[in-house]
Amino acid sequence: MALENTGYLEYEELVQIQTIPDEERFKKGAVAVIECVQQIPCNPCEAACSRKAIIIGNPITNLPIVNGDECTGCGICVSKCPGMAIFIVNKVHSETKATVAFPYEYFPIPTEGEEVKAVNRKGEVVCDGKVIKVMNPKAFDHTPVITIEIPKEYVDQVRSIQRRRAE
Amino acid sequence: MQTKNKGADTMCLRVENHVILEVDNNVPLVQITVDGKMIAAKEGEPILAALLANGIKINRYTLKKQEPRGLFCGIGQCTDCAMVVDGKPNVRTCITPVRDGMVVETQNGLHKEVERK
Amino acid sequence: MIEKDVVIVGAGPAGLAAGIEASKAGANVLIIDLNIKPGGQLFKQIHKFFGSSAHRSGTRGMDIGMLLLREAEENGVEIWLKSTVIGLFPGNKVAVEKGLENEAKEVVTILAKKIIVATGASENVVRFKGWTKPGVMGAGAAQTMINVNHVKPGEKVVMLGSGNVGLIVSYQLMQAGCDVVALVEAAPKIGGYAVHAAKIRRAGVPIYMKHTIIEAIGDETDCVKEVVIAEVDDKFQPISGTEKVIEADCVAIAAGLKPTVELTRLLNCEFTFNGVFGGFIPLHNKNMETSVEGVYVAGDATGVEEANTALEEGRIAGIAAAQSLSLIADKEAEEKKDAIWKRLEMLRLGPFGERRLSAKEVVLAEYLNKVGMPQAEIKLKG
Numbered sequence: 001m002a003l004e005n006t007g008y009l010e011y012e013e014l015v016q017i018q019t020i021p022d023e024e025r026f027k028k029g030a031v032a033v034i035e036c037v038q039q040i041p042c043n044p045c046e047a048a049c050s051r052k053a054i055i056i057g058n059p060i061t062n063l064p065i066v067n068g069d070e071c072t073g074c075g076i077c078v079s080k081c082p083g084m085a086i087f088i089v090n091k092v093h094s095e096t097k098a099t100v101a102f103p104y105e106y107f108p109i110p111t112e113g114e115e116v117k118a119v120n121r122k123g124e125v126v127c128d129g130k131v132i133k134v135m136n137p138k139a140f141d142h143t144p145v146i147t148i149e150i151p152k153e154y155v156d157q158v159r160s161i162q163r164r165r166a167e
Numbered sequence: 168m169q170t171k172n173k174g175a176d177t178m179c180l181r182v183e184n185h186v187i188l189e190v191d192n193n194v195p196l197v198q199i200t201v202d203g204k205m206i207a208a209k210e211g212e213p214i215l216a217a218l219l220a221n222g223i224k225i226n227r228y229t230l231k232k233q234e235p236r237g238l239f240c241g242i243g244q245c246t247d248c249a250m251v252v253d254g255k256p257n258v259r260t261c262i263t264p265v266r267d268g269m270v271v272e273t274q275n276g277l278h279k280e281v282e283r284k
Numbered sequence: 285m286i287e288k289d290v291v292i293v294g295a296g297p298a299g300l301a302a303g304i305e306a307s308k309a310g311a312n313v314l315i316i317d318l319n320i321k322p323g324g325q326l327f328k329q330i331h332k333f334f335g336s337s338a339h340r341s342g343t344r345g346m347d348i349g350m351l352l353l354r355e356a357e358e359n360g361v362e363i364w365l366k367s368t369v370i371g372l373f374p375g376n377k378v379a380v381e382k383g384l385e386n387e388a389k390e391v392v393t394i395l396a397k398k399i400i401v402a403t404g405a406s407e408n409v410v411r412f413k414g415w416t417k418p419g420v421m422g423a424g425a426a427q428t429m430i431n432v433n434h435v436k437p438g439e440k441v442v443m444l445g446s447g448n449v450g451l452i453v454s455y456q457l458m459q460a461g462c463d464v465v466a467l468v469e470a471a472p473k474i475g476g477y478a479v480h481a482a483k484i485r486r487a488g489v490p491i492y493m494k495h496t497i498i499e500a501i502g503d504e505t506d507c508v509k510e511v512v513i514a515e516v517d518d519k520f521q522p523i524s525g526t527e528k529v530i531e532a533d534c535v536a537i538a539a540g541l542k543p544t545v546e547l548t549r550l551l552n553c554e555f556t557f558n559g560v561f562g563g564f565i566p567l568h569n570k571n572m573e574t575s576v577e578g579v580y581v582a583g584d585a586t587g588v589e590e591a592n593t594a595l596e597e598g599r600i601a602g603i604a605a606a607q608s609l610s611l612i613a614d615k616e617a618e619e620k621k622d623a624i625w626k627r628l629e630m631l632r633l634g635p636f637g638e639r640r641l642s643a644k645e646v647v648l649a650e651y652l653n654k655v656g657m658p659q660a661e662i663k664l665k666g
Contacts, residue, residue, distance in 0.1 A: 004473040007446075007481035007491045038478050039634035042334040044342030060336050061634035080342045082332035083479030106459055106487070107184040123488035141332070141344065142187040160486040163458060182434040182460045187330050187344070190434050213320070216433035224418040224507045235506045237418025238437060241425030242325070243318050244406050244544075247416075252387075261428075262366075263387065264320055 008121040009035060011156050021068045030073025030090035030099070032066050035159075036083060039063065048080035075101050075147075079140035088147070091155055098155035099132065101147040106163050109134065109144050117162040118150050125162055127154045181220045197267035214260035214271055215241075215248050226250050226260060230276035250274050288314045290605050291378050291396035293369045293547060296324020297591045298583025298598035299402035300352045300361075305602030306400075307359040309612040314394065315361060316380055318368045322356075323349040324404055325424065326591060328431040330459075331452055334477075338627055339592045346431075348591070372399065372550050376578055398578050398605040401548055402598060405541035405562065405584035410444055414500035415537075419508030423453040423538035430460035438534025442511045443467045444497055448476035450538030454484045457536075464489045465532050468513050470496045470520050477636070498522055500535055508533055541588045548585070551576050556650050560643035561587025567651040570625065571604035572597055575655040580605055587647070589640055596628050 003009045014020065017037040025031055032054070034045070039061035046056040046064065053070035054077060056062045078086045078101060088101035100118075110116055110131045118129035133147035150158050182190055194209040201223060208217030215226070215238055225235040226248040239247035243262035252258040253270050256278030260271070290306045292299045295317035307313045321327070329345025340348055356363070366383025370391070373379065378394045407422035414420065419438060423445065426437045441462050443454045446469035454464045467484065472494050474481045485491065495513050503509040515526035541562055545555070548566040554575035555564050565587045566574045573580050580601040583594035600621050607617035632641035 003478045003481075005493055007474055007478070007485040009478075009482070035482070036479060038636070040334055040477060040479075041336065041631055041633045041637055042341060043336055044332075047337050048342070059633055060630055061637075080332075082334045082342055083477065084483045085479045105186045107186050107461065109186060119486060119488070121482065121486060123486050141342075141347075143332070144186065163487050165461070180436040180439075182430055182436060184461070185434075185459060187459065188431065188434065211320075212433055212435075216429065216435045219429065219433075219435045219437065225505065226418075234416060235418050236416065237421075237507070238425055238429070239421050240407060241422065241428040255387075258387075261425075262319055 003037065006122075009037065018063060019065050021066060021071075025068035026089070026091040028068075029092055030088050031068055031071050032073060032077055033087045033089045034064050034066060034081075034085060035087065036064055036081075036085045040083070042082065044080045044082065045077045045086060048077045050076075075135060075145050076139075078103050078145045079135075079143040084143075087159060088145075089155060091152065093149060096152055097149045098152045099147050099149050100155060100158050101133070101145050102160050103143050104146045104160065105143055108164060109136065110146060110161065110164070116148060118148060118154065118158040119160050119162050120157040121159050123160075123162075126157050127151055129158070129161065180222065197265055197269075199265050199267075199269040199271055201271045202273055208265040211264050214250070214252065214258075214263050214265050214269070217265050218260070218271075225273060227274035228276065233275075251278055286392065286394045288312050288394055288396050289609055289611075290314070290398045290400060290602070291316065291394055292400040292402060293378075294324065294402035294404055294583070294585070295319070295322035295363055295365075296402060296404050296583060296594065297326055297348075297352065298404075298585070298594040298601070299324070299400065300356050301595045301598030302400045302402060302580075302582055302602035302605070303361040303363075304352070304355050304359050305599045306398075306606045306611075307356075307361045307602075309603070309606030311606050311609060311611055313361050315356075315363045316367050316369050316378075317363065317365055320366060322353060322363050322365065325428075326352070328424070328427045329591060330431050330456060333592065335592050336627075336630060339595075339631070345591055352595075369547060372547050372579075397609060398580065400572075400580040400582060400598075400601045400605060401566075401585055402581070402583045402594075402601075403544040403547060403585045405543050405588050407537065407541055408539040410497070410537050410539045412497045412499060414502065414508070417500050417502050417506055417508050419533055420500050420535040420537070423449050423536040426534065426536040427453045427456060430456060430462070434460075436460055436462050437536070438508075438532070439463065440465045440532040441534040441536055442497065442513070442530055442532045443536050443538060445469060445538030445540070446471070446474045446476060446481065446491070446493075447538055447540060448480055449541075450536075451476045451480035451484060453536060453538060454489055455480065455487070458484070458487055458489075462534075466511075466513065466530050467491045468495045468497055469493050470516050496520070496522060497535065498527060508535060511535055541584065543585050543588060545585060548574060548579070548581060551579055553579065554651075554654055556647060558587060558643055558647060560639050561589075561647075565647065567647060567655060569651045569655070570600075570621070570648060571607075572601035573604060575651070578608070587640075587643070590631075593628060593631050593640075596624050596631070600624050
């Protein structure tokens with residue numbers, strides 16, 4: 001696994017290891033993509049979903065599986081994952097744009113409408129993006145979930161934004 | 168930016184904003200004297216934290232080679248941050264809270280009184 | 285002489301959990317800790333913990349610390365802070381340098397019916413040229429500064445080591461506003477969880493695998509200003525010509541931890557060496573009792589793991605100590621301990637945990653072999 005040597009996954013690798021929603025599901029709108037590929041004893045994502053769309057079961061080291069029929073892409077699980085490995089991807093946001101939601105715990109937190117630099121799993125800037133939603137309710141326990149809008153072609157690459165600095 | 172040794176209070180290394188931690192920037196300040204110079208410290212914080220916040224990274228010099236030492240373990244185990252506090256040497260500054268009017272000095276070797284014995 | 289049912293050394297997760305359980309059973313408990321505040325290293329763990337719902341997973345370590353402190357208080361656990369245990373003597377005597385007001389100290393001896401040693405662990409060091417210069421520190425020290433004291437140890441940090449501590453502290457340094465200019469790892473593979481590595485990669489931290497630090501270069505005051513790294517060969521020797529100079533004012537060393545065992549050594553407890561657990565550890569049984577009757581251990585002091593395992597081991601030690609004082613019925617105690625051992629097994633699953641699961645079994649077997657049957661079991665069978 002390249003991951004162990006580099007600290008990031010190639011998308012192709014991810015698809016091989018983790019069960020992620022198929023293209024048919026992506027066509028129906030926002031859905032959780034879980035990039036959790038090691039058998040860590042951990043299951044808060046399973047408990048986080050009130051629709052029971054995330055299944056780990058026994059043993060606790062099973063990789064989580066998303067039931068695409070139940071997942072509505074609400075994003076609650078994103079804030080609960082201690083590994084920050086859950087993203088909400090909407091490939092049909094508009095004709096040309098997709099959205100990606102991710103956890104973001106750095107100061108300053110971006111604001112809705114802000115133009116940002118979208119980065120891939122290696123931290124490289126791949127395109128410009130725009131923040132369309134910032135969720136940071138008390139229940140998220142200081143893990144804001146940021147949704148950005150990006151050109152469709154980058155949706156499988158983009159997983160965060162460039163870290164900004166305090167003024 | 169070059170890190171200055173002593174009293175370089177122009178540089179602020181305090182964490183002022185944080186998404187997770189509630190940083191209280193209104194903690195009452197106390198004054199302590201470090202090698203003759205007054206610096207501001209947050210009430211109750213360890214001496215070492217106050218020094219770092221004021222850009223002071225050296226706590227003591229070793230006995231034989233006069234090499235500087237600073238923060239190393241941060242939890243009272245290693246003694247690298249020992250200083251002379253209110254005349255008393257070998258005080259672990261990482262686990263000793265500041266007090267208003269405290270006099271802190273960089274420790275040289277074992278400190279003079281001990282060496283004389 | 286002050287007398288206590290149970291004296292616990294260390295108010296971290298293991299010590300607090302032990303104190304809570306023993307106190308719940310009705311024991312008169314005193315915890316002694318050298319720090320200004322209780323909680324051990326929990327309050328610098330500002331990330332959400334992994335684990336199962338049974339272990340409050342998804343909760344930040346610092347919040348688990350708050351819950352523990354509240355529980356300890358509710359159960360009447362007494363804690364002496366700024367106080368150092370300076371000796372343990374035969375007959376269960378505990379010598380304490382007790383911290384008083386105005387930094388004054390007083391030596392006090394306590395007679396303890398049972399002693400629980402939960403002294404935690406200390407950070408390992410990697411020696412390179414200039415490793416003693418101000419600015420070079422343990423990753424845990426850097427973490428304490430940012431998360432507990434809210435002070436940055438430097439602006440630009442080079443992290444050495446890709447275990448979970450190195451990865452998590454790198455992330456937290458950025459949360460505090462520092463830049464992590466490099467993460468250096470001598471091994472060809474990342475040591476910690478991939479998800480931790482992934483989040484610092486996304487934030488743009490360059491990870492140098494098969495690299496090490498050659499030298500920390502000081503400025504005119506001899507504080508760190510530059511760090512020289514180089515690639516290493518298969519024998520971890522630096523390859524000449526691959527050196528790279530990185531501007532940095534802080535080096536954080538995350539090279540693992542070793543159990544803090546001075547006190548159990550003083551008592552001549554039987555020891556064993558276990559690489560998985562970080563070095564020499566006191567042998568113990570399923571009651572967490574050492575080879576010295578009435579002396580228990582818990583947490584990292586019995587082998588380096590993590591906060592959740594420390595908590596659970598602390599609970600076992602607290603229950604077992606209360607049980608041996610006949611404060612809790614044998615049946616109830618055994619059931620409680622069994623349930624905790626089952627939860628511990630769950631925490632030691634998966635490719636990262638299973639080494640610790642089997643290492644623990646080796647330690648328990650060695651105890652049976654060298655020391656014999658645990659006291660409580662003998663009593664039950666008799």
